[in-house]
Amino acid sequence: MLELHGISAGYGRNAVLRECSLKVQPGEVVALIGANGAGKSTLVNTVSGLLPCRGGSILLDGERIDGLSPRGRVRRGIAHVPEGRQIFGGLSVKDNLILGAYASEEMRDAAALQERIAKSCHFFPTLQDRMGEAAGNLSGGQQQMLAIARGLMGRPRYLLLDEPSLGLAPLLVSEIFRLVTQLRHAGLSILLSEQNARQSLKVSDRAYVIEMGCIVLQGSSQEILATEEIAEKYLGGG
Numbered sequence: 210m211l212e213l214h215g216i217s218a219g220y221g222r223n224a225v226l227r228e229c230s231l232k233v234q235p236g237e238v239v240a241l242i243g244a245n246g247a248g249k250s251t252l253v254n255t256v257s258g259l260l261p262c263r264g265g266s267i268l269l270d271g272e273r274i275d276g277l278s279p280r281g282r283v284r285r286g287i288a289h290v291p292e293g294r295q296i297f298g299g300l301s302v303k304d305n306l307i308l309g310a311y312a313s314e315e316m317r318d319a320a321a322l323q324e325r326i327a328k329s330c331h332f333f334p335t336l337q338d339r340m341g342e343a344a345g346n347l348s349g350g351q352q353q354m355l356a357i358a359r360g361l362m363g364r365p366r367y368l369l370l371d372e373p374s375l376g377l378a379p380l381l382v383s384e385i386f387r388l389v390t391q392l393r394h395a396g397l398s399i400l401l402s403e404q405n406a407r408q409s410l411k412v413s414d415r416a417y418v419i420e421m422g423c424i425v426l427q428g429s430s431q432e433i434l435a436t437e438e439i440a441e442k443y444l445g446g447g
């Protein structure tokens with residue numbers, strides 16, 4: 210289980226997260242929903258180690274990991290698929306994938322690496338067909354798929370998906386959410402940070418609502434979908 214206990218974090222003098230607690234149990238999809246600037250990315254970055262905790266603790270299977278480097282956390286089984294994909298457009302699809310295995314021993318074994326690439330692309334046939342192409346030539350949706358496949362290269366147990374649907378056309382947005390369900394069926398536990406509250410609540414078991422750096426509500430996703438206040442604030446019409 211991945212647990213955050215009273216996490217605080219920020220940038221310079223700007224305190225963003227205030228004592229946030231959250232957990233992701235094995236096999237769960239947990240949504241983190243909140244408006245633009247609420248602190249979702251800050252929380253995800255704190256879990257992956259890109260941003261240090263200023264207070265609180267992060268535990269993985271009961272052991273503290275908040276002192277580990279990002280690489281150390283990847284090795285423990287946590288993959289971060291960052292907001293905005295962060296694909297290297299000038300590198301090939303394959304090289305982008307290889308970068309995702311940077312924390313693994315298999316990096317040095319060509320056959321093992323090839324097998325890892327094939328497994329990571331299992332859900333993404335388009336990528337398999339375009340291995341040699343520059344990643345910058347892929348569409349936004351394909352780049353998001355590549356970012357996720359790159360995350361899978363570390364053979365994670367926990368996947369942190371930060372705004373995977375951002376900037377994608379509606380059809381692709383649905384595809385990304387379908388993929389979340391497929392990944393969960395493949396055995397991954399997922400923390401899904403999203404502004405798209407309605408769809409993320411539909412594919413998740415539980416959810417946390419973050420406002421101005423604080424977790425203000427948590428519960429089963431069904432309950433939260435049915436909460437009037439949430440509907441008004443985050444779900445819009447329809």
Ligand code: ATP
Binds near residue numbers: 220245249250252
């Ligand atoms: P978004 O969907 O816009 O990414 P978010 O919920 O992920 O929203 P964060 O990106 O975590 O929100 O931002 C939370 C707060 O932290 C905002 O006030 C933002 O301006 C601030 N912030 C984010 N990144 C930095 C940074 N690198 N330096 C300083 N302040 C930052």
